Amino acid sequence: MSNNNLKVSNLDFDDIKSDIKTYMSAQSKFQDYNFEGSALSTIIDVLAYVTHYNALSANMALNEAFIDSAQLRESVVSHAKLLGYTPRSAYSAVAYIDILINNPTGVDGGDGTLLPMTMDKGTQFSTAVEGKTYYFVTDETLAIEPTVEGVYKFSGVKVLQGVFRDTAYTYDVDTIEKFRLPFNTAVTSSLTVAIQTSSSSSEYTNYVRSTDVADISALSEIYFLNEGRDGYYHIEFGDGVLGKKLVNGNIIKLNYITNDTTAANGANVFSLNDTIQGNSDVTITLLQKALGGSEKEDIDSIRFNAPLGFVSQNRAVTPDDYKSIIVNSYANIDAISVWGGEDNDPPDYGKVYISIKPKDAETVSAADKITIISKYLKPKNVVSITPTLVDPTYTYIHLETFFKYNPNHSDLSLDSLENLVRTQIQTYNTNELKRFDGVFRHSKLLKSIDAASVAILNSTCKVFMKKRFVPTLNLEAKYTVIFSSPILKSTSADPVLKSTVFTYKNKQCVFSDILENGSRHINIVLAADSTAIIANKMGTIDETSGKVILDVFNPTSFVGEHIELTVEPNSNDLAPKRNELLTILYNASIIKGEVDTMSTGGTSAGVDYTTTPRQ
Numbered sequence: 001m002s003n004n005n006l007k008v009s010n011l012d013f014d015d016i017k018s019d020i021k022t023y024m025s026a027q028s029k030f031q032d033y034n035f036e037g038s039a040l041s042t043i044i045d046v047l048a049y050v051t052h053y054n055a056l057s058a059n060m061a062l063n064e065a066f067i068d069s070a071q072l073r074e075s076v077v078s079h080a081k082l083l084g085y086t087p088r089s090a091y092s093a094v095a096y097i098d099i100l101i102n103n104p105t106g107v108d109g110g111d112g113t114l115l116p117m118t119m120d121k122g123t124q125f126s127t128a129v130e131g132k133t134y135y136f137v138t139d140e141t142l143a144i145e146p147t148v149e150g151v152y153k154f155s156g157v158k159v160l161q162g163v164f165r166d167t168a169y170t171y172d173v174d175t176i177e178k179f180r181l182p183f184n185t186a187v188t189s190s191l192t193v194a195i196q197t198s199s200s201s202s203e204y205t206n207y208v209r210s211t212d213v214a215d216i217s218a219l220s221e222i223y224f225l226n227e228g229r230d231g232y233y234h235i236e237f238g239d240g241v242l243g244k245k246l247v248n249g250n251i252i253k254l255n256y257i258t259n260d261t262t263a264a265n266g267a268n269v270f271s272l273n274d275t276i277q278g279n280s281d282v283t284i285t286l287l288q289k290a291l292g293g294s295e296k297e298d299i300d301s302i303r304f305n306a307p308l309g310f311v312s313q314n315r316a317v318t319p320d321d322y323k324s325i326i327v328n329s330y331a332n333i334d335a336i337s338v339w340g341g342e343d344n345d346p347p348d349y350g351k352v353y354i355s356i357k358p359k360d361a362e363t364v365s366a367a368d369k370i371t372i373i374s375k376y377l378k379p380k381n382v383v384s385i386t387p388t389l390v391d392p393t394y395t396y397i398h399l400e401t402f403f404k405y406n407p408n409h410s411d412l413s414l415d416s417l418e419n420l421v422r423t424q425i426q427t428y429n430t431n432e433l434k435r436f437d438g439v440f441r442h443s444k445l446l447k448s449i450d451a452a453s454v455a456i457l458n459s460t461c462k463v464f465m466k467k468r469f470v471p472t473l474n475l476e477a478k479y480t481v482i483f484s485s486p487i488l489k490s491t492s493a494d495p496v497l498k499s500t501v502f503t504y505k506n507k508q509c510v511f512s513d514i515l516e517n518g519s520r521h522i523n524i525v526l527a528a529d530s531t532a533i534i535a536n537k538m539g540t541i542d543e544t545s546g547k548v549i550l551d552v553f554n555p556t557s558f559v560g561e562h563i564e565l566t567v568e569p570n571s572n573d574l575a576p577k578r579n580e581l582l583t584i585l586y587n588a589s590i591i592k593g594e595v596d597t598m599s600t601g602g603t604s605a606g607v608d609y610t611t612t613p614r615q
Contacts, residue, residue: 011055017048067303074229076299080306084314087227087302089188091331092160092259093293095136096367097125097270098285101152106278114146119154119276122164127267127290134264135273136161136290137257139190158367159270161293162187162259170199171237171250178234183258184296188233189329193223196251204253207237212314216242262293265360291360292332292368301327316380322352322387329376332368334359335392337436339578351386355436355579363391392581395484396466397440397574398566399425399589402612403449403459404596410455417453418591424452425591429584440582442572457596460612463572466585467548468562471502476554483546484580486570496520497541497548498566501527502558509534511565513541522550543570 010016021044024030035041063069067079077087099119107115118141125136136159146152165186169179181191196204210222222243228234235254238244246252267290272282297305305327312321319338327333334357341351354372356364364372369389377387405417412420428445432438442461449459467481490496492515499511508527513520522539526532539550548565555563576582598609 011052011059013048013052016051016055017044020044020047020051067306070299070303073231073299076302077227078229080302081226083306083310085302085306085309085328086225088297088328088331089233090185090259090261090296091292091294092162092187092190092257093262093264093267093290094161094332094368095159095267095270095290096287096365097157097159098287099154099157099272099276100283100285101154101276101279102281102283104146104150104152104279107146107152114150116143116145117152117277117279118143119157123276124163124273125159125270125284126273127264127270129264129267132263134161134260134267135163136264136267136270137164139257154276156287156367160187160190160257160259161264161267161290162190162257164190165256165258167254167256169252169254171246171248171252173246173248178228178236179252179254180228180230181233181235181254181256184231185258185261186233187257187259188225190257191225192255193235194253194255195221195246196253198249199251210243213242218242219244259293261295264290265293266290288365291358291365294331294359297331314380315382316352316377316385316387317382319352321380322354322377325376325380326354326356326372330356330368330372332358332360332364335435335438335581337392337579344578350384351388353578354387354389355392356389357392357434357436357581362394364389390579392436392579393482394468394581394583395574395576396468397582397584398464398466399584399586399591400462400464401425401449401459401589401591402461403591403593404457404599405453405455405593406457406596406599407455408600410453412453412455414593417455417593420452421449421456421459421591421593422586422589424448425584425589426586429586433582433584436576436579436581438576438582440574440584456593457599461572463569463574464566465569465574466564466566468564470562471553471555471558474554474556476552479550479553481548481550481565483548483567483569484576484582485574486546487541487543488568488570489543491515495530496543496567497522500559500562500564502555502563504555505534506556507534522548541567 010019021035024044025035033040035044064072064075067076070076070079080087101117104117107117109115119138121138121141123138127134127136138157139160142154142157144152144154165183167182193207194204195207205221207221207223210216210224216222216238218240220238220243222238224236226234226236237246268286270284270286272280272284276282305324308320308324309328312324316322316325319340322338323336326336336357337355339353341348341353344353358364372389373387381387401421403421410417425445428448433440442463446459446461450456465483465485467483469479469481471477471479488496495512495514497511497513501508501510503509504524509524510527511522512525512530513522520541520543521537522541523533524535524538526534538552539548541548574582
C-alpha cells in the first residue's frame with residue numbers, strides 16, 4: 001500500500017531530498033524508477049530546493065517577529081515602538097570653554113554705562129582633529145553683564161559638535177504624511193518644532209515632545225517622535241484626541257543639529273567662526289575637551305533597553321528604572337551602576353546612587369551631572385528619593401606574568417611572544433573589565449594567554465592591586481583607601497603595603513607596615529632605607545574589608561599626580577562593588593618568557609628545569 005503522506009521534518013537540503021525520494025519510492029507508480037539516474041532526480045532537486053528556501057524564509061520571517069531574535073534594525077525598532085521605546089539618536093560631542101571678549105565694541109550705553117552682551121544660539125566655532133575641521137555651536141542664547149572693570153567674559157559655555165539645520169513642511173490633511181528629519185545623524189535632543197499658522201502669518205507656536213500620554217489632552221501642543229523603517233526619525237502630531245490636530249496650511253518648522261558622531265571626540269583647541277554682537281577678537285580657554293560624541297543606538301542596545309523602558313513605565317522607582325531612563329537619554333556611557341542607599345557603605349536611606357563611566361574619560365563632568373539629575377531624573381523621580389551621582393572609583397591591577405614556550409613551535413621571537421601576551425592582556429581588559437560587573441577571573445586570563453600562540457605551553461600571573469589618591473598638601477587629614485577585594489592576610493613579618501614616594505618632614509618617604517599583636521600598623525619610612533622609621537603607627541590595614549586607613553597624614557609634596565598604594569589580594573580573582581571598576585595596567589605589567597627546556601632538551605632537560613616561585 002502506497003504512503004499518501006509526505007513528511008518533511010528536516011530543513012537541510014540533502015535531508016529534504018531524501019524525504020521526497022522516500023515518499024515517491026513508496027508510490028506504486030514510481031516503484032521501478034531509478035531516482036539517482038533518471039530525469040526525475042532533477043525534478044526532485046527542484047522540489048527540495050523550493051522546500052528548503054520556503055523553510056529558510058519562514059524561519060527568518062519568524063525570527064523577525066520577536067525582538068530577541070530579530071536581526072533587521074527596522075524589525076527591532078518596530079518591536080521597541082510597541083513597548084513605547086524610541087531609540088536614542090546620534091549624540092554630539094560636547095566641550096566647555098570660557099570666552100573672553102578682547103577690546104569689546106558696541107557696548108557703550110551712551111551715558112557712561114556699559115550694555116549687556118549677548119551670544120546668539122547657533123554661534124559657530126571650529127576645531128581640527130587629525131587634520132580635519134569640525135564645527136561646534138552653542139545650543140542656547142547667552143547674555144552677560146560686564147564686570148566692574150568692564151570685562152566681558154562668557155564662562156562655562158557649552159558647545160556641541162555639529163551644525164544647525166532647518167527643514168520645513170506644509171501640512172495637508174488629505175496626505176498621510178510623517179515628517180522626516182532628512183539626516184541620519186540628526187540629534188533629536190536638539191530638535192525644536194514650531195508650527196506657523198500659515199505662509200501669510202508670522203504667528204507660530206512651539207510644540208514639545210510627548211513623553212507621557214497620561215498628561216495629553218485634545219489641546220496639548222505636542223508632537224511624537226519615532227524612528228521609521230527607513231532609519232530616519234519621523235515626527236507625528238496629535239489627532240484631536242491625543243494632542244492638538246494641525247489644520248491645512250500649517251507650516252511645520254524643524255530646527256536641529258546634525259553632527260559627525262564620534263569623529264570630533266578629543267578636540268581641545270577652538271576658534272570663533274562667527275561674531276559675538278559684532279566682536280570677533282576673543283580669547284578662548286578650554287575647560288573640558290570634547291567628549292561624548294556617539295552613533296545612534298545600535299540594535300543590541302535597543303533590544304536590551306526597550307523591555308527595561310517598558311517595565312519602568314516612564315518613572316524612576318527601582319534601580320533598573322533609573323538605569324533605563326539614563327541610558328535612553330544620555331549617550332556618553334561606557335558603563336553604569338545603580339544601587340539603593342540601603343546597599344551603600346555606610347547605608348544611606350532615602351537615596352539612590354548612580355555611577356557612570358563615560359566613554360572618553362574617567363568621570364562625568366559637573367555640568368553633565370546637573371543635566372542628568374535635573375533634566376532626565378527629576379521629572380520622573382519619586383519625591384521621597386534623592387538621586388545622587390558619584391564618580392567611579394578604580395582599582396588598578398598590576399600583573400607579573402611568566403610563561404614557558406617551545407621555540408620549535410613558532411617562528412616568533414621571545415620579544416614578539418611577550419608583545420603578543422601583552423596584547424592578549426589588553427584585549428582581556430577591554431572585553432571583560434570595562435564595566436561595573438566586570439570580574440577579573442585569573443584562570444580565564446591564563447587560558448587566553450595560553451591560547452595566544454601554539455608555542456606557549458603554560459603561564460602564571462602574580463596579581464597585585466593598586467589604588468591612587470591625591471592628599472591635601474600641608475594639612476593633617478584622615479584618608480581611607482578602599483580596595484575592591486580583601487587584602488592578603490599574612491602572618492609574615494614582611495610588609496604587605498608598598499607606595500610611591502612622597503615628602504614628609506622634609507624627607508623622601510614611603511609607606512610600610514608592621515605586624516603587631518595580629519594587626520598591621522602603617523609606618524612612614526625612608527624611601528632609601530625601609531628600616532628608618534620617620535613616623536610610627538600612622539594608620540592601620542583592615543585586610544578583610546580591604547581598607548587602608550591613614551589616621552593622620554600631612555605630606556608636603558609627592559612624586560607624580562598621585563600617591564599609589566600597592567597590596568597583594570587575598571584571592572587571584574577580583575570582583576568590583578557598587579561604583580568600583582577594575583582595570584589592568586597592561587602597559588606597566590611585567591611579562592617574561594622562558595624557553596621550556598623540558599619540551600626541547602630531551603631526557604636530560606629536567607636537570608636544570610626551573611619553575612616560577614609564588615613570591
